[in-house]
Amino acid sequence: MSENKKRIVIVGGGIAGLSAGIYGKLAGYNVDIYEKNPVAGGECMGWNRKGCHIDNCIHWLTGTKKGTALRKVWETVGALDEHTEFADCDSFYTSIKGDSRVTLWKDLERTKSELLKLSPDDAMEIEKFIEYVKYAAECEIPAEKPMDAMGIMDYIHMGVSMADMPKVMKEYGSIDLEELSKRFKHPALKQLFTDYLPKEYVASSFLVSYASITSGNGEIPMGGSLAMVKRMVNQFLRLGGNLHCNAPVVRILIENKKAIGIEMADKEKVLADYIISSVDTMEMFDRLIGKKYMDAKWQSCYADNEKYPLFSAVQAAFVADKTAYDRKGTIFFDCSPFETGGRKVERISVKSYEYEPEFAPTGKIVIQVNIPQFDKEYLYWKGLTKEEYESRKKEAVKAIEERLQMQFPSLLGHMEFLDCWTPITYERYCNAYHGAYMGFITRKGVKSFRVKGLLKGVQNLYIASQWIMAPGGLPVAVTAGKFAVWRIACKDKRMIDYNN
Structure with a gap:
């Protein structure tokens, strides 16, 4: 294959796969996505029943705030643009316990007022919680380049932009939500903090989630999950990508420690310069390439559902x-x-x-x-x-x-x-x-799971999946797709053309 016609084949048409496909086209590659289902989207999906639409995925979309690096990624892949409308929602959620009803509002001061009115005895913990949610609003997922590729200046910039996050991690990063709930006296407040996320979750993750809502960085795009996927598909097709649906892949072809293509269910073989696996990673290890490529880190996490529950x-x-x-x-x-x-x-x-x-x-x-x-x-x-x-x-x-x-x-x-x-x-x-519709849960006292998206001993095979960083979800998926292509483009000394 000639240098300017290099081909990327992507296995899986979920958010990560579509992201990789779009960035692949922006980097000048021929790109084919193979998706086993009738439509792309993976778990970011919706369907119709009895004249109604059911949305499976987006509870809130992290990265909706203009000016953030993640917002730029969502815009690049076509999920969001300047005309995107967001749902008019004024709360995160409400907990009812006995005769008490308490809400985490989008307006943080309204939340503070409601919680203090409900339980003046919990004033100190309430004040602290509100203050640290404000700190947590600074938290941003790295979206410009993989963390392992960041230099000293990148880390300095990240440290400055998230100067208060170490405070959040110090106060809430070593406890889980069950322990956080026990800091409060009122039964309704105890219940409030173990309702939305599993009680095993590290508490700092909850603060970051709520902060995305209060800061305007966690809005809900109108039309829901399927509508957002359709916008991404249109972006990929507009750029000249090829999307193959109803096209299950049964094997990634590896010869001489190098990925060279894929084999379809009908035995057809499709060759490519690079393969990006955007499916569930256990599916990849178990069926597409074999567990002999699963290193000790992957093995230990999959084997221990106490430390790494799903x-x-x-x-x-x-x-x-x-x-x-x-x-x-x-x-x-x-x-x-x-x-x-x-x-x-x-x-x-x-x-x-x-x-x-x-x-x-x-x-x-x-x-x-x-x-x-x-x-x-x-x-x-x-x-x-x-x-x-x-x-x-x-x-x-x-x-x-x-x-x-x-x-x-x-x-x-x-x-x-x-x-x-x-x-x-x-x-x-x-x-x-x-x-599991997300990755490994981040528990207290357990090192949060993160890998590069590369496999030792196999060249030209890249992983773009929410599973490469806990706790997964849409932000991890969309950036994983970008980062897989970023690595390929760096290898080929190519630039990603954001003006295409």
């Missing part, structure tokens, strides 16, 4: 009359106990998509329930026969519907079931390891 969810979507459910945002509440995935459930959340009028017919809204599931629950679902699996799903839907109607009696007779999905759904559709 989480997924059982989710159910319903359509309701607006007159029967006029709440906004995400609400957590206690419920009478039931089991799903073998896990006892005593508290659930419901999210209203009232800000997306196109998601439901006039006078209706989509509401969605999320129940966390972990490695153990995945194994439960995986061990069921097809008949048992369908039966357990129906039982879960019935239990969820009953508890929604108990908490919000106005829903009785005014809601209809749309769909239910489980960790097995994520495994089936995305080949997600243990059904």
Whole structure:
């Protein structure tokens, strides 16, 4: 292949794969993306049921604030532009505990006022929390180049721009959310801090998440996940990329310690100068290249689900009359106990998509329930026969519907079931390891997982996946795609043309 016609083949058309494809075209390569599903997007997906739209992914999109490096990446890949509209949401979420109701508002001063009014005895911890959320707003994921490629000036600049983050890490980086909750006296505040993210999460991650909301760096693009994916696909195609859907790859071809192409399900072989794997990394190791390429770091993390747990969810979507459910945002509440995935459930959340009028017919809204599931629950679902699996799903839907109607009696007779999905759904559709829709959880006292996206002993194979840095998610995925091409372009002494 001639120098100016080098070819990149990307396995997987999720956010990381699309990002890599777009940056590959901007760097002047011929690029083909092979995606096993009928549409690109991976876990950043939405689908239609009974005239309604269900959104699977974006709870908030980190990197929406203009002027940030990550915002530039989202703009480059076409996910955002100057005309992008964002949902008019004024809160992060609300927790109900007993007779108390407490909200983390987008307006941080409003949150402070509400928390202090609820529990004056917790004033010291409340004041500290609010102050440190302001510090955490400085946190930005590196988006210009991989951290291992950063020089002294890059680190100096990062240190200056995030001067207060060490304070956050010192105060909240060595405790988990369960420990944070115990710093508060009021039961509703104790509950508040263990509702949104798993209690095993390091507390600093929660502060950074909330800070993205309060600072305007975590907005929700209108139209949801599928609409954003379509914009990225259009950008890739506009640049001349080739997207092959319904095209499962069965093997990455490696000869003489060098990746040379891929083999399709129909045995067709596609050769390329570079291969980027943008699938779930266990899928890559287990099937596409073989576990002999999995080094000790990957092995230790996958083998220890105590230190590196994974989480997924059982989710159910319903359509309701607006007159029967006029709440906004995400609400957590206690419920009478039931089991799903073998896990006892005593508290659930419901999210209203009232800000997306196109998601439901006039006078209706989509509401969605999320129940966390972990490695153990995945194994439960995986061990069921097809008949048992369908039966357990129906039982879960019935239990969820009953508890929604108990908490919000106005829903009785005014809601209809749309769909239910489980960790097995994520495994089936995305080949997600243990059904996880994000990477390894960052726990206290455990070194946060991060790798370069390269494999020792294999040339011309790069990893662009949310799995290369904990806790994964959309920001990691989109930057991983960029960084994979950045490494290739550096190797070939090419520039990425951002004006294309």
